[in-house]
Amino acid sequence: MNKEISALMDSELFEDDAENLLDRIGRGTNAHKDWEVYHLIGDVLRQPDHIHCDLSAKVRERMRDEPTVLAPRSHAVKRKVRTVALSAAASLAAVGVVAWMSQQIGSETLPQMAMQKNALRPASIQIQPKSNDYLMAHQEFSPSTDMNGGASYIRMVTYSSEGK
Amino acid sequence: MADREVDQQLVERVQRGDKHAFDLLVLKYQRKLGRLISRFVRDPAEAEDVTQDAFIKAYRALPGFRGESAFYTWLYRIGINTAKNHLLANKRRPPTSTPFDSEESESFEEASLLREVNTPENELMSKQVVDVVQTSLQQLPEDLRSALTLREIEGLSYEEIATVMNCPIGTVRSRIFRAREAVAENLRPLLETSKGNRW
Numbered sequence: 001m002n003k004e005i006s007a008l009m010d011s012e013l014f015e016d017d018a019e020n021l022l023d024r025i026g027r028g029t030n031a032h033k034d035w036e037v038y039h040l041i042g043d044v045l046r047q048p049d050h051i052h053c054d055l056s057a058k059v060r061e062r063m064r065d066e067p068t069v070l071a072p073r074s075h076a077v078k079r080k081v082r083t084v085a086l087s088a089a090a091s092l093a094a095v096g097v098v099a100w101m102s103q104q105i106g107s108e109t110l111p112q113m114a115m116q117k118n119a120l121r122p123a124s125i126q127i128q129p130k131s132n133d134y135l136m137a138h139q140e141f142s143p144s145t146d147m148n149g150g151a152s153y154i155r156m157v158t159y160s161s162e163g164k
Numbered sequence: 165m166a167d168r169e170v171d172q173q174l175v176e177r178v179q180r181g182d183k184h185a186f187d188l189l190v191l192k193y194q195r196k197l198g199r200l201i202s203r204f205v206r207d208p209a210e211a212e213d214v215t216q217d218a219f220i221k222a223y224r225a226l227p228g229f230r231g232e233s234a235f236y237t238w239l240y241r242i243g244i245n246t247a248k249n250h251l252l253a254n255k256r257r258p259p260t261s262t263p264f265d266s267e268e269s270e271s272f273e274e275a276s277l278l279r280e281v282n283t284p285e286n287e288l289m290s291k292q293v294v295d296v297v298q299t300s301l302q303q304l305p306e307d308l309r310s311a312l313t314l315r316e317i318e319g320l321s322y323e324e325i326a327t328v329m330n331c332p333i334g335t336v337r338s339r340i341f342r343a344r345e346a347v348a349e350n351l352r353p354l355l356e357t358s359k360g361n362r363w
Contacts, residue, residue: 006341010315011167012322018165022173026184036191037348037355043195044297045316050202051290055194055212059219060187066220071179071227 005034009042171235178226186226190219193236197243204247208286218246296354300347311336312343 004021007013013021025031036056044051165173171192177185198215205211222242229238301309307329314320314328325336 002345003337003341006344007337008165008170010322010340011165011170012337013165015165015169018170019173022170022177022185022188025188026177026182032188033352034348035188037351038344039192040195040293040355041297041344041347041351042316044294045301045313047195047199048294048298050199051195051293055198055215055219056187056190058212059190059194059216062216062220063183063186063223066183066223068181068183069178069223069227070181071229 001028001031002034005031006038009035009038168234172231175226175229175231175235178223179229186223189235189239193239194219196236197239200240200243201247204244205250210250214247214250215243217250218243221246292354293351296350297347300350301343304343304346308339308343308346311339312347315340 001021001024004013004017005025008018008021025035040051171189174185174189178189194215197218198211201215201218202208202211205214218239222239225242229235301312304312310329311325314325315322320328322333322336322340325340326333329336
């Protein structure tokens, strides 16, 4: 964790990692001390002539008497909430549009498919006995079948009552 | 995440009722704010009290902080106002011969004005801390010392340090951490033994 504290001090940590780390610093006394010592080192290196005693303990003591401040939600939070709300609204709208479009397409295509099915009903097609072999060989590539790949195992049989 | 964003994160935590987050801001800015206030209030004990007052005022005012300016700029403004009010309350004139605002305060380098008047006890302690840090820095291997110096004194980013030192960013990150940790190792015993002196 110390390595992360060091990176956080140098503004070299991603936002999510920084938030998690600040949570952990808030919970752990050792992390809190490291934060303190690392800042002291930086201050000494930058301004060695102006290091004074630690005021934090006194401020902390005085803070005990202070009521906890609770601010109205900041702009940043409001902005975040607004972003989330807008994202949710946009997602819902997108889902709605997709659902509506699929309904429209469905209602338009169904009669066409029904017509196609009627047009391709086996009874209405005069199948020449010669073409059986061809159809057998290529049935698995037919887009109209629901059994692609399995069609080669199905034997096509035709029956005509007129011949008898 | 930029430094300003880290501060904003901490501020938002305080605004949600997390006092501990404010403590982290105090630890980060206490010396900078103290240094700024000591330019107005020369007496060290008074300067210390005014610095504490400034932090408490900042804490009380935090619900109104909306993040339009950087937290430290806002804090320094409170520090300057607190120091001036303190001097006025004691019927002393705030120094006006060296005008500067909170934005400039970090880069203000006039040593004679920056010099604090410390109590002998604090002065000794300050000296020890500075000695330990500087000695530890000198004892570091060259690559660690350079990385920490480029970061803390020159203020370079990891990417810039990586370019200067001709190494990957991950190595820079590691070197700076190891350097800090090595210095901290030597500093911790001193800080522990002087807890009574508020170090």
